[in-house]
Amino acid sequence: MRLYIIGAGVIGRTHAETAKKLSEPIKLRVADTNPIALAAFCDQFPEAIGFTNVEEMLNSEAAENDDIVIISTPPLAHLDPTKLSLKSGRHVLCEKPLAMNLSQAEEMVQLAEKHDRYLGCCSVRFKGMPHMEAIKDVIRSGCLGDIYHVTFVNKWERSRSGIEYQPASRWFLDSTQSGGGVLMDWGPYDFATLNDILHPDVIEINSAWVAKPITEIDPSDTPFDVETHVGASMTYICDNQPVHVHYERASCAHSEEYVRVEIEGTLGSVRWTPFDSRQPVFKRYDKQGQIVEEQVETGPRSEFTIFDNPLLHFYRKVRGLDSHANVNQQVLNNFQCITALYNAAKKSEKQTIDLVQKGVII
Ligand SMILES: NC(=O)c1ccc[n+]([C@@H]2O[C@H](COP(=O)([O-])OP(=O)(O)OC[C@H]3O[C@@H](n4cnc5c(N)ncnc54)[C@H](O)[C@@H]3O)[C@@H](O)[C@H]2O)c1
Numbered sequence: 001m002r003l004y005i006i007g008a009g010v011i012g013r014t015h016a017e018t019a020k021k022l023s024e025p026i027k028l029r030v031a032d033t034n035p036i037a038l039a040a041f042c043d044q045f046p047e048a049i050g051f052t053n054v055e056e057m058l059n060s061e062a063a064e065n066d067d068i069v070i071i072s073t074p075p076l077a078h079l080d081p082t083k084l085s086l087k088s089g090r091h092v093l094c095e096k097p098l099a100m101n102l103s104q105a106e107e108m109v110q111l112a113e114k115h116d117r118y119l120g121c122c123s124v125r126f127k128g129m130p131h132m133e134a135i136k137d138v139i140r141s142g143c144l145g146d147i148y149h150v151t152f153v154n155k156w157e158r159s160r161s162g163i164e165y166q167p168a169s170r171w172f173l174d175s176t177q178s179g180g181g182v183l184m185d186w187g188p189y190d191f192a193t194l195n196d197i198l199h200p201d202v203i204e205i206n207s208a209w210v211a212k213p214i215t216e217i218d219p220s221d222t223p224f225d226v227e228t229h230v231g232a233s234m235t236y237i238c239d240n241q242p243v244h245v246h247y248e249r250a251s252c253a254h255s256e257e258y259v260r261v262e263i264e265g266t267l268g269s270v271r272w273t274p275f276d277s278r279q280p281v282f283k284r285y286d287k288q289g290q291i292v293e294e295q296v297e298t299g300p301r302s303e304f305t306i307f308d309n310p311l312l313h314f315y316r317k318v319r320g321l322d323s324h325a326n327v328n329q330q331v332l333n334n335f336q337c338i339t340a341l342y343n344a345a346k347k348s349e350k351q352t353i354d355l356v357q358k359g360v361i362i
Helices: 010-018 035-044 054-059 078-089 102-114 128-139 184-197 309-318 329-347
Strands: 001-007 027-031 049-051 068-071 092-094 119-121 145-155 202-210 229-239 241-250 258-265 268-272 282-287 289-297 353-354
Touching: 001 010, 001 054, 001 078, 001 128, 001 268, 010 027, 010 035, 010 309, 027 035, 027 054, 035 049, 035 128, 049 054, 054 078, 068 309, 078 092, 078 102, 092 102, 092 309, 102 119, 102 329, 119 353, 128 184, 128 268, 145 184, 145 229, 184 241, 202 329, 229 268, 229 329, 329 353
Parallel strands: 001 027, 001 068, 027 049, 068 092, 092 119, 145 241
Antiparallel strands: 145 258, 202 229, 202 353, 229 241, 258 268, 268 282, 282 289
C-alpha cells in the first residue's frame, strides 16, 4: 500500500512511524513546501520519496484504489491538498481540525462522496482505546440506570499550542491559520469522544463562551488572537432522553488544573480520564444507602498508541476491516459541533445539530 504524507512537520512524522506498524509494507511519499522540513523528514525516513510540490507528488504515479493521503499541514492548508488528493482518486485522512470553517468541511465531504472516496479525520485518536471501550460496556450494561448528566472538563494551567507546547509552530496562535484556539485544537477529540460514547440523536448547545486568559509571556511579536479557554452547556438527546452536558476545555487558566470526565445516571456513575489511558476507570453505585466505588477492568493496554490510532483506524476502514474510523458525514457532524459551539458563543444563541435528520448515526 502507498501512503502520501502532505506536511512533514511534527505530526506528519508520527504518522510515518505508525506506517511501520501496519500489517503490510507501506511505500512512503511525502510533500512539504518547506525544503528544510522536507529534508529533515527524509533524513529520518530515508525510504520516503520527497517532493516540494503536492501536485507533482500526486501526479507522479497513477492512483491505486487503496492509496491513502494524510493531510498533516496547519488547518489553513487542509482544504486545497484535500481537494487535490480526492480528485486524484485517493482516500484522504485529514488532521484535526478538519477545516477552517463549516463551508470548507462541507465542500471536502461532498467531494469525497462525489469521487467515492473516504475522507477521515484524525479526531478519532482516542476512539477504540481499551478504557474507552470499557466505558461503553459499562453504559451498555444498564448499571448506570437512566443517564442524565455528564461532566466533561479538561483544564490545563499552561499548555498552549504555539507557546508552552510546540513553540516553533506559532501558527496555532493565529486564527487566520489555525481557524481558532483550544476548541479547534482539542475540541475535535472531545466531540469525537463524547459522541462515540453517548450516540446522540440531537445535540443542543444551549449556551457557550470563549476566553483568553492573559499571561506575562503572551507573545507580542506574532498574531495571537485565539481562545485558550472555552465552555458550553449542552443537551444531548439520546433515545429521546435529555442528557445535560457540562463542557469545558482550557490550555491556559488561572484556576487550578482540573480534569474530570464523569457520567451520572439514576443508578450509578462512571468516571475516567479520556486522554490518559494509564488512569483507572471507576464505577460508583449505591449499596444499602452507602456509596460503593469499584475500579472497572479495562483489559490489557493496546499495542497501539493514541498517535497510531488515526492511521490504524483509517487503514482498517480502507481495507474493509472492522474500524473505529469516522468518515465522510460522520466527520462533518463532529466538526459541526465545533462550529456550532463557536456560533453559540459569538451570537449568544442556542444552536441545534439534528443528527437523525441527517440520517447518520455518529
Ligand atoms: N503537533 C501535534 O502534537 C499535533 C497533534 C495532533 C494533530 N496535529 C495537527 O496536525 C496538523 C499539523 O500540525 P503540526 O504540529 O505537525 O505542524 P508543524 O508546524 O509541525 O508542521 C506543519 C508542516 O506543514 C508544512 N506545510 C504548510 N503548508 C503546506 C502546504 N500548503 N503544502 C505542504 N506542506 C505545507 C509546513 O512546512 C510544516 O512542515 C495541524 O492540523 C494540527 O492541529 C498536531
